Amino acid sequence: MKQSRWISKLLPSTNEQIENSADLETSYRYFSKGLFIILLGVAMIPLIIISVLSHYQYQNLLQKNELTQLILNLEQSQNTIERFVSKLQSVIKFVAPDDRYQELLDPENLETLFSRLQREYPDFADIEVIDASGRQKSYIGPYELSNNDYTGQTWYQEVLQRGVYISNVFSGFRQVPHFVLAVSRNLPGDKGLWVLRVTIDGKTLQRYVETGAASFLSDVYLIDAEGVIQTQPRKYGHIGEKNIFASHAAATRYNISENLVDYQELLAKNTDVSVVKAPDGQELLHAAIDLQSTPWRLVLVKDLYLHGDDWLFFQLRLFGIILICVVLMVFVILNISNGITEHIRISDKRRQHFFVEAENANKLASIGRLAAGVAHEINNPLSIINQKTGLVMDYFSLTGDFEHKQDMQQALKGVQQSVDRCKAITHRLLGFARHTDVVIEELDMNLLLQEVVAFLAKEATYNQIDIVFELDESVEHIHSDRGQLQQVFLNIVNNAIDAIGSGGKIVLKTGMIQEKEIWIKVEDNGPGMSREVVRRIFDPFFTTKETGKGTGLGLSITYGILRKLGGRIAVDSEPGKGTAFEIILPIRNKLE
Amino acid sequence: MIDGKILIIDDEVEFASTLCQRLALRGIDVRDAHSGTEGLEQIEEFTPDIVILDLKMPDMSGLDILSRIKQSRPDIGVIMLTGHGSVAAGIEAMEKGAFDYIMKPVDLGELLKKIEQAHEQRKKE
Numbered sequence: 001m002k003q004s005r006w007i008s009k010l011l012p013s014t015n016e017q018i019e020n021s022a023d024l025e026t027s028y029r030y031f032s033k034g035l036f037i038i039l040l041g042v043a044m045i046p047l048i049i050i051s052v053l054s055h056y057q058y059q060n061l062l063q064k065n066e067l068t069q070l071i072l073n074l075e076q077s078q079n080t081i082e083r084f085v086s087k088l089q090s091v092i093k094f095v096a097p098d099d100r101y102q103e104l105l106d107p108e109n110l111e112t113l114f115s116r117l118q119r120e121y122p123d124f125a126d127i128e129v130i131d132a133s134g135r136q137k138s139y140i141g142p143y144e145l146s147n148n149d150y151t152g153q154t155w156y157q158e159v160l161q162r163g164v165y166i167s168n169v170f171s172g173f174r175q176v177p178h179f180v181l182a183v184s185r186n187l188p189g190d191k192g193l194w195v196l197r198v199t200i201d202g203k204t205l206q207r208y209v210e211t212g213a214a215s216f217l218s219d220v221y222l223i224d225a226e227g228v229i230q231t232q233p234r235k236y237g238h239i240g241e242k243n244i245f246a247s248h249a250a251a252t253r254y255n256i257s258e259n260l261v262d263y264q265e266l267l268a269k270n271t272d273v274s275v276v277k278a279p280d281g282q283e284l285l286h287a288a289i290d291l292q293s294t295p296w297r298l299v300l301v302k303d304l305y306l307h308g309d310d311w312l313f314f315q316l317r318l319f320g321i322i323l324i325c326v327v328l329m330v331f332v333i334l335n336i337s338n339g340i341t342e343h344i345r346i347s348d349k350r351r352q353h354f355f356v357e358a359e360n361a362n363k364l365a366s367i368g369r370l371a372a373g374v375a376h377e378i379n380n381p382l383s384i385i386n387q388k389t390g391l392v393m394d395y396f397s398l399t400g401d402f403e404h405k406q407d408m409q410q411a412l413k414g415v416q417q418s419v420d421r422c423k424a425i426t427h428r429l430l431g432f433a434r435h436t437d438v439v440i441e442e443l444d445m446n447l448l449l450q451e452v453v454a455f456l457a458k459e460a461t462y463n464q465i466d467i468v469f470e471l472d473e474s475v476e477h478i479h480s481d482r483g484q485l486q487q488v489f490l491n492i493v494n495n496a497i498d499a500i501g502s503g504g505k506i507v508l509k510t511g512m513i514q515e516k517e518i519w520i521k522v523e524d525n526g527p528g529m530s531r532e533v534v535r536r537i538f539d540p541f542f543t544t545k546e547t548g549k550g551t552g553l554g555l556s557i558t559y560g561i562l563r564k565l566g567g568r569i570a571v572d573s574e575p576g577k578g579t580a581f582e583i584i585l586p587i588r589n590k591l592e
Numbered sequence: 593m594i595d596g597k598i599l600i601i602d603d604e605v606e607f608a609s610t611l612c613q614r615l616a617l618r619g620i621d622v623r624d625a626h627s628g629t630e631g632l633e634q635i636e637e638f639t640p641d642i643v644i645l646d647l648k649m650p651d652m653s654g655l656d657i658l659s660r661i662k663q664s665r666p667d668i669g670v671i672m673l674t675g676h677g678s679v680a681a682g683i684e685a686m687e688k689g690a691f692d693y694i695m696k697p698v699d700l701g702e703l704l705k706k707i708e709q710a711h712e713q714r715k716k717e
Contacts, residue, residue: 380607383696394614
């Protein structure tokens with residue numbers, strides 16, 4: 001399988017022969033770390049992007065929402081107050097038709113009108129009639145009739161010009177805020193303009209301002225053209241003072257113009273929406289709009305949503321969720337990357353193990369083929385020697401007695417015996433390579449071991465070697481090849497006898513492994529073997545015996561047979577302490 | 593005593609001739625051939641009752657010769673000579689009509705026994 005380049009760069013390179021296992025460990029650690037970082041990145045980056053985007057989006061949405069609310073409220077309040085003022089104007093105009101001038105000069109009539117008006121509008125403070133020359137002619141209210149001449153005053157000029165006049169709020173008598181509403185009327189017969197002037201308590205205005213304001217607003221009030229406060233604000237300032245926000249536009253990331261695209265029409269009417277800073281440093285949303293046909297501007301002030309607890313909670317929640325996600329991710333990904341690395345480490349180890357096994361098997365096979373070839377080649381001349389010897393012996397038996405005949409026959413017998421020995425060697429060599437058919441039968445391993453030992457008992461006794469059985473009687477019968485297993489144990493016990501030399505002990509043990517396999521141990525207290533010998537012990541032609549005494553094939557044949565039978569063999573040896581072979585065999589054979 | 597004619601086909605001249613001599617010493621009418629082609633000629637000329645046939649020869653394999661014999665002279669008993677470890681080849685030859693096989697190096701007593709058995713088999717047929 002072809003791996004993409006970057007992942008293969010990351011993977012530990014076990015294919016190369018890394019002699020140093022510490023290097024390999026480092027490369028696994030590197031892999032694990034790399035995997036952790038990549039997975040974490042893959043998981044975290046989208047999370048963070050989404051969080052930032054949603055944070056931004058939510059902030060925008062909130063801004064837009066609160067701006068819309070503010071604007072709607074601004075319009076509503078504006079309408080309420082404008083309607084109130086225009087109604088006041090209508091009422092005054094209605095009660096003072098052009099031809100009622102003479103009638104209203106009479107204080108009694110004016111008094112009647114005033115009390116009627118007061119019934120409707122209790123906040124009317126006084127009323128007066130001014131003649132065409134600008135003099136006060138009649139007055140009902142807390143002051144005395146003063147015959148004031150208003151000619152020089154601007155409000156009088158304005159009412160003459162425009163027909164109606166509304167004043168700023170001022171603190172009149174008893175320091176109560178008031179404002180003035182005046183209308184001019186024609187005198188019959190085109191003899192100039194007379195004026196009806198009413199003073200109204202500022203409370204009325206205050207009431208209307210308060211009525212229109214929604215509860216979410218932190219303040220609402222009126223200011224005049226110069227920015228002087230006209231109605232009592234809830235929090236920010238007092239009547240008669242300058243609006244504190246007039247010069248307090250704060251630089252902010254609040255996106256007003258973008259969020260108010262839908263309200264262009266409103267903005268055209270000299271409306272001003274901005275973010276301002278309160279004296280305590282808090283940022284506020286401030287909106288002001290002109291009130292038609294009055295000298296006033298309506299001001300709404302609102303705490304910024306985004307600076308309120310709601311926004312803080314949202315941010316805390318968002319941050320909390322991200323934190324939990326990150327902790328979980330780190331935990332899970334750490335486990336995953338460690339798990340995968342461990343998995344790779346194990347499968348690498350297994351692969352290396354198989355590689356060694358395969359190499360062993362391969363070595364055996366090729367040496368086996370070589371051995372078979374050699375044996376085969378030797379076999380031909382051997383059979384010629386065999387036949388020639390036979391022929392000579394034939395002739396001898398046909399010939400009468402002659403000198404040294406018996407000696408020569410004896411010599412020929414020696415040749416024949418040597419040929420037989422050679423035959424045995426080639427037979428073994430060929431048997432080593434040959435894929436003989438395995439004959440599976442049910443057999444009792446304990447019995448088989450006793451039979452094998454019986455073969456060697458004589459030799460053992462001669463060398464003063466005790467052979468001891470520690471057999472587990474409950475070991476199940478196994479299904480395997482009797483002849484080949486005999487060869488296996490003959491080899492191993494024989495080796496043990498050879499290793500001990502004289503005077504020692506061989507212990508044969510059996511036992512079960514989880515009802516599927518049995519184990520057999522052959523332990524001797526001989527001289528043991530060095531690590532180098534143990535490592536090469538199953539190699540063909542490797543022998544520690546004197547030249548001519550061993551072929552070096554015994555244990556490699558044993559190894560081959562056990563593999564064929566589905567079993568395995570391990571050796572444990574320590575110089576000076578002895579050697580133990582452990583053989584494990586399946587109870588049921590795969591070849592069946 | 594064996595009364596039939598026997599042909600030995602083996603490219604190993606020394607082996608074939610020695611075996612031939614030893615059988616002849618036992619009063620058997622026996623000849624040897626040292627290649628596949630020669631063997632086939634001798635079968636025509638000498639008309640043996642039993643052929644002892646080597647499995648491996650340079651010009652022709654024993655199995656080829658066996659199938660030729662079985663085509664032209666199915667009555668001939670064939671005993672195959674095999675090296676050690678070629679039990680499978682011997683069995684294959686038997687499946688293709690050989691009477692039996694014997695492994696090298698050949699034990700003469702064993703061979704004689706097999707020749708006798710082959711004769712008896714032929715007589716039955």
